[in-house]
Amino acid sequence: xxxxxxxxxxxxxxxxxxxxxxxxxxxxxxxxxxxxxxxxxxxxxxxxxxxxxxxxxxxxxxxxxxxxxxxxxxxxxxxxxxxxxxxxxxxxxxxxxxxxxxxxxxxxxxxxxxxxxxxxxxxxxxxxxxxxxxxxxxxxxxxxxxxxxxxxxxxxxxxxxxxxxxxxxxxxxxxxxxxxxxxxxxxxxxxxxxxxxxxxxxxxxxxxxxxxxxxxxxxxxxxxxxxxxxxxxxxxxxxxxxxxxxxxxxxxxxxxxxxxxxxxxxxxxxxxxxxxxxxxxxxxxxxxxxxxxxxxxxxxxxxxxxxxxxxxxxxxxxxxxxxxxxxxxxxxxxxxxxxxxxxxxxxxxxxxxxxxxxxxxxxxxxxxxxxxxxxxxxxxxxxxxxxxxxxxxxxxxxxxxxxxxxxxxxxxxxxxxxxxxxxxxxxxxxxxxxxxxxxxxxxxxxxxxxxxxxxxxxxxxxxxxxxxxxxxxxxxxxxxxxxxxxxxxxxxxxxxxxxxxxxxxxxxxxxxxxxxxxxxxxxxxxxxxxxxxxxxxxxxxxxxxxxxxxxxxxxxxxxxxxxxxxxxxxxxxxxxxxxxxxxxxxxxxxxxxxxxxxxxxxxxxxxxxxxxxxxxxxxxxxxxxxxxxxxxxxxxxxxxxxxxxxxxxxxxxxxxxxxxxxxxxxxxxxxxxxxxxxxxxxxxxxxxxxxxxxxxxxxxxxxxxxxxxxxxxxxxxxxxxxxxxxxxxxxxxxxxxxxxxxxxxxxxxxxxxxxxxxxxxxxxxxxxxxxxxxx
Amino acid sequence: xxxxxxxxxxxxxxxxxxxxxxxxxxxxxxxxxxxxxxxxxxxxxxxxxxxxxxxxxxxxxxxxxxxxxxxxxxxxxxxxxxxxxxxxxxxxxxxxxxxxxxxxxxxxxxxxxxxxxxxxxxxxxxxxxxxxxxxxxxxxxxxxxxxxxxxxxxxxxxxxxxxxxxxxxxxxxxxxxxxxxxxxxxxxxxxxxxxxxxxxxxxxxxxx
Numbered sequence: 001x002x003x004x005x006x007x008x009x010x011x012x013x014x015x016x017x018x019x020x021x022x023x024x025x026x027x028x029x030x031x032x033x034x035x036x037x038x039x040x041x042x043x044x045x046x047x048x049x050x051x052x053x054x055x056x057x058x059x060x061x062x063x064x065x066x067x068x069x070x071x072x073x074x075x076x077x078x079x080x081x082x083x084x085x086x087x088x089x090x091x092x093x094x095x096x097x098x099x100x101x102x103x104x105x106x107x108x109x110x111x112x113x114x115x116x117x118x119x120x121x122x123x124x125x126x127x128x129x130x131x132x133x134x135x136x137x138x139x140x141x142x143x144x145x146x147x148x149x150x151x152x153x154x155x156x157x158x159x160x161x162x163x164x165x166x167x168x169x170x171x172x173x174x175x176x177x178x179x180x181x182x183x184x185x186x187x188x189x190x191x192x193x194x195x196x197x198x199x200x201x202x203x204x205x206x207x208x209x210x211x212x213x214x215x216x217x218x219x220x221x222x223x224x225x226x227x228x229x230x231x232x233x234x235x236x237x238x239x240x241x242x243x244x245x246x247x248x249x250x251x252x253x254x255x256x257x258x259x260x261x262x263x264x265x266x267x268x269x270x271x272x273x274x275x276x277x278x279x280x281x282x283x284x285x286x287x288x289x290x291x292x293x294x295x296x297x298x299x300x301x302x303x304x305x306x307x308x309x310x311x312x313x314x315x316x317x318x319x320x321x322x323x324x325x326x327x328x329x330x331x332x333x334x335x336x337x338x339x340x341x342x343x344x345x346x347x348x349x350x351x352x353x354x355x356x357x358x359x360x361x362x363x364x365x366x367x368x369x370x371x372x373x374x375x376x377x378x379x380x381x382x383x384x385x386x387x388x389x390x391x392x393x394x395x396x397x398x399x400x401x402x403x404x405x406x407x408x409x410x411x412x413x414x415x416x417x418x419x420x421x422x423x424x425x426x427x428x429x430x431x432x433x434x435x436x437x438x439x440x441x442x443x444x445x446x447x448x449x450x451x452x453x454x455x456x457x458x459x460x461x462x463x464x465x466x467x468x469x470x471x472x473x474x475x476x477x478x479x480x481x482x483x484x485x486x487x488x489x490x491x492x493x494x495x496x497x498x499x500x501x502x503x504x505x506x507x508x509x510x511x512x513x514x515x516x517x518x519x520x521x522x523x524x525x526x527x528x529x530x531x532x533x534x535x536x537x538x539x540x541x542x543x544x545x546x547x548x549x550x551x552x553x554x555x556x557x558x559x560x561x562x563x564x565x566x567x568x569x570x571x572x573x574x575x576x577x578x579x580x581x582x583x584x585x586x587x588x589x590x591x592x593x594x595x596x597x598x599x600x601x602x603x604x605x606x607x608x609x610x611x612x613x614x615x616x617x618x619x620x621x622x623x624x625x626x627x628x629x630x631x632x633x634x635x636x637x638x639x640x641x642x643x644x645x646x647x648x649x650x651x652x653x654x655x656x657x658x659x660x661x662x663x664x665x666x667x668x669x670x671x672x673x674x675x676x677x678x679x680x681x682x683x684x685x686x687x688x689x690x691x692x693x694x695x696x697x698x699x700x701x702x703x704x705x706x707x708x709x710x711x712x713x714x715x716x717x718x719x720x721x722x723x724x725x726x727x728x729x730x731x732x733x734x735x736x737x738x739x740x741x742x743x744x745x746x747x748x749x750x751x752x753x754x755x756x757x758x759x760x761x762x763x764x765x766x767x768x769x770x771x772x773x774x775x
Numbered sequence: 776x777x778x779x780x781x782x783x784x785x786x787x788x789x790x791x792x793x794x795x796x797x798x799x800x801x802x803x804x805x806x807x808x809x810x811x812x813x814x815x816x817x818x819x820x821x822x823x824x825x826x827x828x829x830x831x832x833x834x835x836x837x838x839x840x841x842x843x844x845x846x847x848x849x850x851x852x853x854x855x856x857x858x859x860x861x862x863x864x865x866x867x868x869x870x871x872x873x874x875x876x877x878x879x880x881x882x883x884x885x886x887x888x889x890x891x892x893x894x895x896x897x898x899x900x901x902x903x904x905x906x907x908x909x910x911x912x913x914x915x916x917x918x919x920x921x922x923x924x925x926x927x928x929x930x931x932x933x934x935x936x937x938x939x940x941x942x943x944x945x946x947x948x949x950x951x952x953x954x955x956x957x958x959x960x961x962x963x964x965x966x967x968x969x970x971x972x973x974x975x976x977x978x979x980x981x982x983x
Binding site: 040041044045046047048049050052053054056057059090136137138139142210211212213214215260261262263265292294295497498499500658659661662663665666667668669670694695696700701702703704706708710 | 826845847848852855856859860861862864865866867868869871872874901902903906911915916918919920922924925926927928929930931934949953954956957958959960961962963964965966967968969970
């Protein structure tokens with residue numbers, strides 16, 4: 001898969017329109033007044049005052065509450081749904097199940113076949129079986145509990161490592177192999193023969209669950225034949241196209257609104273059955289329906305980061321040059337193909353200079369919830385293997401881990417056809433400046449095996465990475481309107497996931513038009529009133545939307561200049577735009593305030609339309625990263641404390657330093673979760689059910705699990721080719737190297753190479769005890 | 776939870792009905808007492824089957840709200856869906872995430888683990904109650920300036936946790952701040968900025 005391909009994960013299965021070319025785009029900014037500053041968000045007031053209306057806050061007159069009955073078995077056939085008790089219960093206004101006409105709707109058609117909305121064949125615990133709407137959520141839940149379902153419980157497989165073993169129960173009739181991806185360049189056998197040191201290791205990352213704080217769900221309301229949905233979503237247009245297709249209603253009659261949303265991390269890129277179900281319940285009851293999933297349902301049914309079983313064999317010369325990498329991965333996207341594992345091998349293919357590479361990835365079906373894209377799909381898993389291997393290779397050849405990586409930096413993409421160059425690669429700067437900011441060499445001397453004393457052991461570790469996308473691309477259409485009083489309205493389809501998208505866009509307009517960012521009103525994420533945007537994901541929102549916003553603002557400026565030239569009776573080329581005023585270069589007395597331009601007063605508004613221009617031909621736009629951390633391990637209890645982090649990121653231009661740093665710290669926090677606390681546990685042997693479907697048993701990092709000492713170090717290289725703002729994506733690269741950096745630091749502190757996540761006290765104390773026994 | 780009472784005592788009072796009104800938390804203790812109290816149905820409380828509403832008087836942000844509520848309704852549900860204060864967010868509805876944190880008599884509590892009937896007689900403060908008209912309160916202002924949030928969904932709970940902390944301890948140490956917000960999950964990972972917002976909020980409260 002290439003980042004230019006139409007089936008890149010964040011637009012998979014949805015139609016993506018083409019937008020016109022923007023024409024001549026403005027040159028790169030030489031200096032900026034607003035962009036790059038530390039600016040609190042333009043919607044900070046709304047988010048801290050409680051006045052921001054999230055989709056789950058929507059409360060319509062006469063509104064009902066929906067709830068979904070889900071299959072309690074990992075694999076079962078629904079024989080009969082007995083809803084007889086429900087009709088007599090108080091407050092119940094709508095009910096749909098496999099026995100009602102709504103069940104005939106086709107939810108999905110793909111290679112695995114056609115799937116109905118309420119498919120009697122339930123392939124994972126948590127599949128939807130029936131749904132109700134009632135006057136209160138309590139009554140809805142009572143009704144769900146009163147529905148009796150007769151299931152034929154089928155044999156299941158809930159461990160991907162057993163999926164392909166002969167005799168394993170098939171998830172789909174064609175078997176449990178979803179697909180195998182193979183990549184090869186050079187000759188790995190020759191590469192290993194030429195190596196001075198060859199190491200091989202197996203790694204495993206456990207399944208991670210997104211669990212954004214706002215659960216998945218929506219409020220659905222029909223006005224005649226028109227449906228409006230307020231949905232907690234990363235992309236309102238993705239929801240619109242899918243739900244309209246399933247319900248067979250025209251796109252124009254399907255409006256999706258998602259101004260605010262409480263976190264997604266990839267799990268809200270696509271539509272879920274719940275939105276269709278809410279719409280059907282609303283239709284049946286002729287009343288608005290709010291349907292938000294329970295927390296437990298979000299653990300079962302709306303995505304995960306696939307568990308990955310990886311083997312990596314690597315060859316290196318004494319001088320540190322890699323000679324060969326051979327990688328295999330067995331992973332699962334759960335019960336349905338989800339494209340979730342296709343990028344696990346990307347770092348092995350592309351991060352380091354290596355002439356001989358072979359990578360084989362096998363995606364299998366199991367009876368578990370389907371994967372959805374999860375922040376930098378595949379990359380943290382691949383980094384867990386590759387970056388621990390680089391650490392081990394450095395140790396084996398007696399080289400500093402940073403130096404080993406510096407020896408193998410590539411200026412072009414080796415895994416893409418034609419080996420296109422990166423527009424910029426700041427990987428070397430990330431490694432060097434990150435190491436300097438961390439005090440890497442000193443810290444390595446003062447911690448680790450040589451400094452080991454007592455039972456509290458300190459160590460430092462680092463890891464690198466790149467993100468295969470993050471360059472953004474068309475389409476994007478943005479409208480900027482400047483009113484006669486000088487205030488501005490920005491109309492953009494993209495969602496702001498909490499990354500600060502709206503604030504960055506306001507800063508771009510402010511930069512061009514010389515007005516305050518807070519004077520800009522933003523309309524976004526509404527299919528009824530804003531322009532098309534692909535879902536916010538893939539770290540592509542800023543590099544996609546910001547250039548289009550800039551083009552729109554520049555067009556407004558151009559129109560104002562033309563009006564001013566007419567008013568001042570001078571040549572356009574003579575004028576310069578100075579924010580509030582437009583002034584003649586030659587004659588300073590020739591000036592006019594924007595608000596005083598007659599043509600603007602007459603028109604009332606000037607409209608600029610901006611499109612996203614194409615990406616540079618035969619070049620790749622990728623962000624790069626290096627992270628460094630220090631840990632302390634209590635070798636008596638197995639407790640791990642992460643003391644500090646330094647994160648050096650080349651994501652091109654920093655658009656807002658405050659929200660930039662916030663993203664960096666957030667990515668590290670999520671990476672600490674993968675490294676130390678998070679793991680989905682399926683009872684694969686007995687019941688196939690998930691046993692830790694809540695935040696007590698599935699532990700997210702809390703305030704006590706992250707260090708206060710985190711440093712964000714932007715590596716800000718000028719990238720004039722990437723796009724007209726020079727910004728590259730940030731949200732995903734920030735979580736790619738984290739877990740591997742922690743594992744490498746634990747190795748340095750204890751001498752233990754922990755190849756399986758999570759590095760929790762349970763695992764550490766066991767490994768430490770084993771080592772003591774071995775003496 | 777039972778939807779109807781299977782056994783009704785002479786004065787219409789049942790143990791099950793009583794337990795229903797007391798919430799799930801009390802069931803474990805009471806069930807073991809059943810061994811000794813079998814057959815005795817003399818508890819002197821009114822029957823309140825689930826599904827039937829009664830008047831509940833809540834003091835919220837300095838105003839009194841009398842609502843009709845089922846005994847099993849949580850304070851979270853009453854505040855959000857009945858009274859309309861959506862600054863109280865549901866995240867898990869089982870006491871894990873803290874998104875629904877409110878102050879009850881000045882102390883941070885999870886509104887999802889508190890029944891509305893339990894909150895009678897207490898002063899409840901929600902995020903909305905920290906505002907001075909349309910002006911942000913000191914903790915809210917500090918969160919906005921320090922960018923101590925991303926998506927903003929856990930933020931009301933985080934702000935209430937810090938508010939409660941500062942009311943009890945106007946000058947908390949870094950470690951006390953970490954512990955003070957450790958019952959509030961932030962999946963976006965804005966913890967570091969929250970650590971920075973809390974002392975700033977303490978300064979604002981002191982009038983700096």
